[in-house]
Structures are given as C-alpha cells and as structure tokens.
Amino acid sequence: MNPQVLITLTAPPSIEESLVDWLLEFAGPVGFTSQKAHGHSSRVDGLNLAEQVAGRKNQIRFQLHLPSEALPGFMDGLKQDFAGVGLHYWVSPLIDAGHI
Numbered sequence: 600m601n602p603q604v605l606i607t608l609t610a611p612p613s614i615e616e617s618l619v620d621w622l623l624e625f626a627g628p629v630g631f632t633s634q635k636a637h638g639h640s641s642r643v644d645g646l647n648l649a650e651q652v653a654g655r656k657n658q659i660r661f662q663l664h665l666p667s668e669a670l671p672g673f674m675d676g677l678k679q680d681f682a683g684v685g686l687h688y689w690v691s692p693l694i695d696a697g698h699i
Contacts, residue, residue, distance in 0.1 A: 658674035
C-alpha cells in the first residue's frame, strides 16, 4: 500500500475561488472537499469587528489526500502561490481511504 497523507487547509473566504482553481489544477482527478467553517481563538488580531463580536472567524476548509511523496511539491507550490494570505494547514497520516 502506498502511504498517503490527509491535508487540511483553512482559508479566508476571499481566496476561496483562487484556491479552488489551484487545487483543481494540482489535485486533478484525485479531487478534494470543501466546506464552510468557523475559526475560534482568543486572539483578535486579523478579525474584523463583526468577527470579534461573534467570537469566530469565517473560513473555508479544504481536505484532500495525496501520496506522501507528493506532499513536498504540494506544500512548496502552496507556500509560493499563497504566501501571506492567512492560509492555515495541517497534515496527518492517512490510515485508509477509498470508495464504497
């Protein structure tokens, strides 16, 4: 079995379409999922007034899985093309994935 990783990205809604286009180009037939999410933190820097009052920041969460060996190229491209936009990510080992 080829080891895979699960990549989770949270992004501001303002870059959603650009990130969708980028992921479609990179992930191709593998695909990915996206959904609306809320970020919660005691830090208020980067939050507008409405987000400060609500206690959450609107975000879009993307998830995709890739072979482990594709991770360095994926991360390099992401860091180059989306530097400074407030993108947050984490990578987890993926035990299993498939279609039923």
